[in-house]
Amino acid sequence: MILKMAFRNIFRHKRRTALTALMMIGGYVLLSFSLAFVDGSYGDMISLFTSQTTGHAQIHNDKFINSESIHDSIKSWDKIKEDLKNNSEVVSFSPRLKNGALAFSHKKTFAVEMWGIDWASEPKVTTIKQRLALGSWPSTNGENQVLIGSKISEVLGLKVGDEIVLISQGADGSIANDIFFVKGIFEKEEQGVDDYRVYTDLASAQMFYSTSHIHEVAIKLASIYNAKKFSTHFKVEEGLIIRPWQEVEKDFFKAMEIDKKGNTISYSIIMFVVALGVLNTVLMSILERTKELGVLKAIGTTPGSLSLMIILESQILAMMSLIIGSIIATLLNSYFSKHGISFSEPMTYGGMTISAMYARITLNSYLRPAVIVLVSTLFVSIFPAIRAARISPLDAMREV
Amino acid sequence: MSETIFQIEGINRTFGDDPETLVHALADINLSIKRGEFSALVGPSGSGKSTLLNIMSGLDVPTSGEVILNGKHINSMTGKELSHFRRDHIGFIFQSYNLIPVLSVKENIEYIMVLQGKSEQERAERVSEVLKSVGIEGKENRLPSQLSGGQQQRVAVARAIAADPDIILADEPTANLDSKTGAALIEMMQNLNDDLGKTFIFSTHDQKIMDKAKRLVTLEDGRIQNEEVRS
Ligand SMILES: Nc1ncnc2c1ncn2[C@@H]1O[C@H](COP(=O)(O)OP(=O)(O)OP(=O)(O)O)[C@@H](O)[C@H]1O
Ligand SMILES: [Mg+2]
Numbered sequence: 001m002i003l004k005m006a007f008r009n010i011f012r013h014k015r016r017t018a019l020t021a022l023m024m025i026g027g028y029v030l031l032s033f034s035l036a037f038v039d040g041s042y043g044d045m046i047s048l049f050t051s052q053t054t055g056h057a058q059i060h061n062d063k064f065i066n067s068e069s070i071h072d073s074i075k076s077w078d079k080i081k082e083d084l085k086n087n088s089e090v091v092s093f094s095p096r097l098k099n100g101a102l103a104f105s106h107k108k109t110f111a112v113e114m115w116g117i118d119w120a121s122e123p124k125v126t127t128i129k130q131r132l133a134l135g136s137w138p139s140t141n142g143e144n145q146v147l148i149g150s151k152i153s154e155v156l157g158l159k160v161g162d163e164i165v166l167i168s169q170g171a172d173g174s175i176a177n178d179i180f181f182v183k184g185i186f187e188k189e190e191q192g193v194d195d196y197r198v199y200t201d202l203a204s205a206q207m208f209y210s211t212s213h214i215h216e217v218a219i220k221l222a223s224i225y226n227a228k229k230f231s232t233h234f235k236v237e238e239g240l241i242i243r244p245w246q247e248v249e250k251d252f253f254k255a256m257e258i259d260k261k262g263n264t265i266s267y268s269i270i271m272f273v274v275a276l277g278v279l280n281t282v283l284m285s286i287l288e289r290t291k292e293l294g295v296l297k298a299i300g301t302t303p304g305s306l307s308l309m310i311i312l313e314s315q316i317l318a319m320m321s322l323i324i325g326s327i328i329a330t331l332l333n334s335y336f337s338k339h340g341i342s343f344s345e346p347m348t349y350g351g352m353t354i355s356a357m358y359a360r361i362t363l364n365s366y367l368r369p370a371v372i373v374l375v376s377t378l379f380v381s382i383f384p385a386i387r388a389a390r391i392s393p394l395d396a397m398r399e400v
Numbered sequence: 401m402s403e404t405i406f407q408i409e410g411i412n413r414t415f416g417d418d419p420e421t422l423v424h425a426l427a428d429i430n431l432s433i434k435r436g437e438f439s440a441l442v443g444p445s446g447s448g449k450s451t452l453l454n455i456m457s458g459l460d461v462p463t464s465g466e467v468i469l470n471g472k473h474i475n476s477m478t479g480k481e482l483s484h485f486r487r488d489h490i491g492f493i494f495q496s497y498n499l500i501p502v503l504s505v506k507e508n509i510e511y512i513m514v515l516q517g518k519s520e521q522e523r524a525e526r527v528s529e530v531l532k533s534v535g536i537e538g539k540e541n542r543l544p545s546q547l548s549g550g551q552q553q554r555v556a557v558a559r560a561i562a563a564d565p566d567i568i569l570a571d572e573p574t575a576n577l578d579s580k581t582g583a584a585l586i587e588m589m590q591n592l593n594d595d596l597g598k599t600f601i602f603s604t605h606d607q608k609i610m611d612k613a614k615r616l617v618t619l620e621d622g623r624i625q626n627e628e629v630r631s
Pocket of ligand 1: 425449
């Protein structure tokens with residue numbers, strides 16, 4: 001009966017109810033829409049970022065993370081390779097040998113990062129091949145072929161076909177030095193990831209550094225959203241560590257999280273406005289019904305039931321608004337997940353270029369705004385509900 | 401003959417704190433009401449009729465004195481206990497009908513029974529029973545706004561008697577009705593009293609209406625001036 005009355009009370013003032021519902025719907029759609037965009041554009045940024053070099057997860061010798069020493073290497077690559085191959089989550093993976101070296105050419109020296117990679121598997125994990133601007137992607141191993149970053153080519157004045165001498169220290173303590181041949185140069189970009197890198201094949205790099213080990217395995221998964229779960233479930237042997245991109249690229253991840261938090265302020269303002277509107281409606285609705293509430297109380301309705309009725313009224317209205325709101329939000333979000341909003345000028349973020357934002361329909365972009373609307377409606381209806389419960393029937397009925 | 405259901409002992413009710421402007425609305429009221437009585441509370445305006453009825457129903461609290469219904473002291477009840485007390489023992493008829501506008505005639509009448517948790521079947525039977533006894537049949541599904549004042553007040557009487565309370569309190573139930581309709585309403589209440597043994601106590605200014613009462617309690621300046629029992 002209380003529910004029935006609450007339901008009917010909602011429709012007593014059609015225009016006011018419609019206006020309140022419109023505010024709730026507007027608030028919900030706005031929240032859902034912007035969350036879908038945040039999820040969408042951050043999702044795009046993350047996949048763009050991780051596809052440059054990082055991949056979705058990485059395996060290291062756990063000491064290598066701090067030391068970056070040639071000795072803190074992965075010795076059991078063959079076994080890891082088998083495990084990765086047999087895992088259905090894994091789309092592709094790439095082994096890497098990483099160390100520093102001094103590049104020497106035309107009587108100039110330049111400190112570089114030397115990466116031994118697998119010519120065939122590396123492009124399956126990252127977008128490295130697309131970044132090559134000059135020359136060609138090598139396919140043979142053990143012939144000291146290298147691809148170099150644009151900065152190195154600039155400073156050392158190197159062109160495709162030139163020779164470059166690399167000097168470093170081998171794993172056995174010996175001096176490593178050899179002549180390498182420039183097969184390709186990466187595109188010039190502001191703070192490009194390849195700027196200071198020299199890529200060669202794994203065999204050449206292992207020969208150069210007198211080692212048979214590697215230092216890093218980059219893994220691409222079927223879905224980037226499973227990176228954390230995958231990293232906790234995939235077993236690596238003692239001394240090795242597997243980490244999802246969120247940990248490998250901690251700074252990037254944190255920056256994005258802070259960015260996301262910044263948005264909370266604008267959501268709070270939207271909700272505050274909606275909540276004020278709802279509070280106003282609920283208060284008005286009990287003030288004009290004081291006498292009626294007094295009668296209900298006089299004939300035996302408990303204060304608790306009166307409160308419940310007031311709270312139900314606003315919650316029912318909120319739920320109806322959410323249903324309409326989620327239909328509108330779905331239409332909007334699915335349109336913008338296909339078409340996106342393109343920027344008049346592409347924006348760069350951490351070395352990535354983004355030219356359009358797309359919405360992404362996630363459960364989060366529906367559930368969170370729904371919970372926010374329901375909870376804030378509940379919150380603002382508590383005070384009027386208590387007021388209704390405390391009405392004195394005598395005072396209420398005296399006002400005619 | 402019949403048992404006492406309401407016992408009012410030494411009731412005082414004052415309004416205001418300032419001794420100079422203090423109003424003694426009720427002073428030393430002793431009154432007992434027996435089951436099946438049909439009593440009228442009369443007296444000039446401001447004599448304390450409404451105050452007395454409000455105290456009897458637990459809507460107002462006396463400054464001193466005891467209100468006892470069926471042996472229970474209502475002065476010491478909590479808010480929720482009072483709600484249940486009114487729901488189960490008191491029927492109200494208000495001056496201005498005060499039906500719930502969003503509920504149909506039927507729902508208004510069964511409201512208290514719903515609060516009491518009566519079954520749907522029991523409620524339906526009771527609703528058609530009381531609608532018959534107040535003479536409004538076939539209007540179950542109308543809203544109060546679709547009825548005349550006299551009809552609304554009949555529904556209000558039906559609501560008051562539906563849950564079979566011990567006593568029905570009515571503060572000037574006819575004040576908003578023309579004299580003919582008012583007389584008819586009182587006649588109907590009288591029939592309910594005669595046929596079903598319902599206990600009524602109502603206040604009124606109307607000479608014609610007080611003539612119908614079997615017991616007449618006259619108040620003046622918050623005191624019982626005169627009590628008269630007729631047959
Ligand atoms: N809430 C209140 N505050 C102060 N004084 C009050 C209050 N309620 C009633 N009174 C006073 O108590 C006295 C009795 O009032 P009451 O309403 O009981 O009279 P009544 O017999 O019902 O009068 P009427 O016939 O006009 O309805 C009056 O003097 C009135 O002014
Ligand atoms: Mg009065």
